[in-house]
Amino acid sequence: MATTGADKFMISLFAPTTKFTKFTSSSTVSTRQSWVLTRPSSVYRSITMSMNGCKGDPRKPLEMIKTQTFQPVSTPEMAMNLLKSAITELDFDPPSYNSGIIRLEVPIQQKIEAISWLQDQNNHLTRCFFSGRSQSIISPDLVDDEPSSSNGHSTIGTPESKLVSVAGVGTAVFFQQSNPFSLDDWKCIRRFLSEDSPLIRAYGALRFDPTTSVSSEWKGFGSFYFMVPLVEFDELEGSSMLAVNIAWDNTVSWTWQDAINALRPELRQISSVVTKLRKEVPKTVILSSNHVPSKSSWDDAVGKALETINGSKSELVKVVLARSSRVVTKSDIDPLEWLAHLQVEGQDAYQFCIQPPNAPAFIGNTPEQLFHRKRLNVSSEALAATRGRGETKSLDRQMEDDLLRSPKDHLEFTIVRENIRGKLEDICNMVLVEPSKTVRKLPRVQHLYAKLSGRLRNEDDEFRVLSSLHPTPAVCGFPTEVARQFISETEMFDRGMYAGPVGWFGGKETEFAVGIRSALVEKGLGALIYAGAGIVNGTKSSSEWEELELKTSQFTKLIEGEKSLSLSRCEEMDNIFQAHNLLGVCRV
Numbered sequence: 001m002a003t004t005g006a007d008k009f010m011i012s013l014f015a016p017t018t019k020f021t022k023f024t025s026s027s028t029v030s031t032r033q034s035w036v037l038t039r040p041s042s043v044y045r046s047i048t049m050s051m052n053g054c055k056g057d058p059r060k061p062l063e064m065i066k067t068q069t070f071q072p073v074s075t076p077e078m079a080m081n082l083l084k085s086a087i088t089e090l091d092f093d094p095p096s097y098n099s100g101i102i103r104l105e106v107p108i109q110q111k112i113e114a115i116s117w118l119q120d121q122n123n124h125l126t127r128c129f130f131s132g133r134s135q136s137i138i139s140p141d142l143v144d145d146e147p148s149s150s151n152g153h154s155t156i157g158t159p160e161s162k163l164v165s166v167a168g169v170g171t172a173v174f175f176q177q178s179n180p181f182s183l184d185d186w187k188c189i190r191r192f193l194s195e196d197s198p199l200i201r202a203y204g205a206l207r208f209d210p211t212t213s214v215s216s217e218w219k220g221f222g223s224f225y226f227m228v229p230l231v232e233f234d235e236l237e238g239s240s241m242l243a244v245n246i247a248w249d250n251t252v253s254w255t256w257q258d259a260i261n262a263l264r265p266e267l268r269q270i271s272s273v274v275t276k277l278r279k280e281v282p283k284t285v286i287l288s289s290n291h292v293p294s295k296s297s298w299d300d301a302v303g304k305a306l307e308t309i310n311g312s313k314s315e316l317v318k319v320v321l322a323r324s325s326r327v328v329t330k331s332d333i334d335p336l337e338w339l340a341h342l343q344v345e346g347q348d349a350y351q352f353c354i355q356p357p358n359a360p361a362f363i364g365n366t367p368e369q370l371f372h373r374k375r376l377n378v379s380s381e382a383l384a385a386t387r388g389r390g391e392t393k394s395l396d397r398q399m400e401d402d403l404l405r406s407p408k409d410h411l412e413f414t415i416v417r418e419n420i421r422g423k424l425e426d427i428c429n430m431v432l433v434e435p436s437k438t439v440r441k442l443p444r445v446q447h448l449y450a451k452l453s454g455r456l457r458n459e460d461d462e463f464r465v466l467s468s469l470h471p472t473p474a475v476c477g478f479p480t481e482v483a484r485q486f487i488s489e490t491e492m493f494d495r496g497m498y499a500g501p502v503g504w505f506g507g508k509e510t511e512f513a514v515g516i517r518s519a520l521v522e523k524g525l526g527a528l529i530y531a532g533a534g535i536v537n538g539t540k541s542s543s544e545w546e547e548l549e550l551k552t553s554q555f556t557k558l559i560e561g562e563k564s565l566s567l568s569r570c571e572e573m574d575n576i577f578q579a580h581n582l583l584g585v586c587r588v
Contacts, residue, residue, distance in 0.1 A: 050170070050171045050247070050259070050262055051253075051254035052173075053173045053247075054176065056099075056191060058184040058188045062100050062101060063098055063100055064100030064102070065192070066101075066103070067200070069105050070104070070106045071107075072239070075110075076233075078108075079241075080270060083242065083244055086104050098250040099249040099251065100247070100248060101192050101200060101228070103244070103246075104246075105241050105242070106241065106243070107240070110240060111237075111239055113274075113276065114129065114166060114234065115129060116275060117167055117235075121270060126169065127355050128166075128229060128355070129336070129353040130504060131166075131343065132163075132164070132350060132511065133347070133349060162236060162237040163199075163237075164237055166235070167229075167233045168227070170266045171229065173227075173228050175225070175226040175227075179210070179223055181206050185224070186462075189226060192228060192247060198506055199506075202227065203354070204225045205225060206223070206470070206501045208471060208496070208499045209495065217360060220358050221356055231266060246259050283559075283560065284331045289325065289328070290325070292324045292325075293491075298541065302321065302535055303541065305490070318477045318483065319486050319534075320474070322487075322495060322498065322531065323531055324498075325530075327527050327556070329559060335355075338363060338558055349517070360523075362515070364517055365518075366515060367440070367447070370470060370501050370512040371512055373509065376458075376459060378424070378427075379454075380424065381420075382449065383448070384473075385406070385409035385413050386445050386533075388446075389442075389446060400439050407538065408536060410448075416472060416473045417436070417437075420452055424465075425454075427456060427464050428455055428457070430455060431452060431454040433451070434453075435450060435451065437450055438450070470514075477534070499515055500515050501513075516530075516531075529555045533545075
């Protein structure tokens with residue numbers, strides 16, 4: 001394909017800096033069966049599928065992993081033009097390798113919200129969004145491999161380039177199976193990642209329980225779903241970045257030319273005009289709503305759980321029961337409008353959206369970290385027990401004191417913390433717990449909280465961290481398998497990805513949250529809103545039902561048209577106890 005003079009001028013004008021990693025190996029191709037995606041229905045725009053990376057040989061590294069960073073430009077439109085020219089140049093002289101992934105990225109000299117960019121790509125319904133917490137909760141001192149940013153975000157070169165959130169459309173490569181996530185699946189994802197290309201990441205989620213049958217609303221996700229975005233927009237602390245990822249692997253019949261042919265039509269669909277997304281969701285009419293289980297069925301389930309817990313022959317100490325609430329509204333719910341609204345009062349939470357082709361959008365605003373790995377350093381959190389926030393300082397303090405003094409809540413929290421500690425000690429050389437018990441305050445609720453940090457013996461232990469920590473007693477119970485079996489026999493709906501790991505894998509850094517405070521939003525069918533509550537000895541069914549209402553209120557208030565808690569109001573509430581070193585967390 002010929003390159004025009006203008007194209008050559010653009011390429012030479014914005015000379016790239018290149019990070020490059022080359023791998024060579026030889027092995028046979030795995031014959032494992034992979035999840036087969038159905039063609040999109042007429043509701044969704046036709047999508048050119050990329051390759052399923054799970055079909056690749058997990059033992060065979062990619063031959064090439066490369067990042068090209070161009071000089072900064074002023075606008076998204078200029079960034080897109082530069083990327084198109086670079087792709088033309090690459091296609092004129094394509095890589096000679098049989099497999100690889102190339103990331104082309106163009107910094108933009110203005111800060112643009114990633115969620116607003118994603119909203120303007122509304123004709124793309126294979127998409128992802130992930131936003132980290134605005135600050136990190138301070139962890140104990142551990143020996144680090146390199147300096148990290150003060151707020152826990154990944155960095156790109158300079159302090160001004162802290163990564164805030166990422167939005168992506170289309171897939172350069174996706175990873176999906178109907179079977180549970182395995183070590184080989186993890187290795188298949190790792191083939192496409194490198195420390196030298198830290199922003200090539202696979203975003204996605206896993207089912208809470210991959211051994212249970214999948215209901216119709218979750219079919220499009222499989223047992224797990226991860227994607228390396230085809231087109232990606234990164235919101236940085238003081239700027240932005242537009243990028244494309246091009247992946248190919250001849251051994252799975254997805255060549256360089258297949259990847260380029262899939263990329264070009266996607267680029268033509270990308271809008272370079274970004275409209276700031278409104279942060280208030282218009283009130284709508286609720287046509288129908290129902291809970292599964294109903295209040296009476298919930299009372300029965302809690303009663304059954306308490307009877308089992310108190311039984312002399314039972315091992316069960318705690319079980320987390322959940323509720324699914326279907327809400328159908330007169331007008332369609334826009335999942336990104338919901339997320340944008342939640343960001344206003346969710347500065348201390350992760351916001352995410354995962355939407356495979358021909359599937360609803362799984363969104364959430366979760367405060368709970370499952371784990372974060374940076375090279376050998378790993379951290380996790382124990383979060384359990386719940387109270388609301390008081391309207392006044394004195395009432396808020398009373399609710400905090402009640403949470404701290406409650407024997408029932410202390411038991412529930414201790415089970416979670418000690419379980420995580422024990423699992424980390426099996427993998428890490430050392431584990432620190434600091435603070436051991438605090439109150440973490442969020443805009444609408446407050447929880448008991450502990451921070452755990454350790455140092456892995458080997459970076460390949462990442463899979464062990466994920467598989468051992470999930471599910472924590474905070475979303476399942478204790479002992480884990482006994483609680484999981486009780487949930488399977490008792491709950492009358494499919495949790496899907498609710499309460500499962502959601503996050504991303506990277507070359508030198510990985511982060512996963514727990515997919516709670518979440519909802520499944522489907523065009524024309526409203527939303528399924530999920531919440532759970534821990535059942536231990538001393539639990540009262542009515543109190544836990546009220547806790548479910550409190551946890552789902554961040555979504556139900558949107559439907560009712562309530563204005564979000566302003567950021568200043570959130571800060572005012574978090575300033576009540578003047579303990580800023582722990583992000584609104586009060587030491588005890």
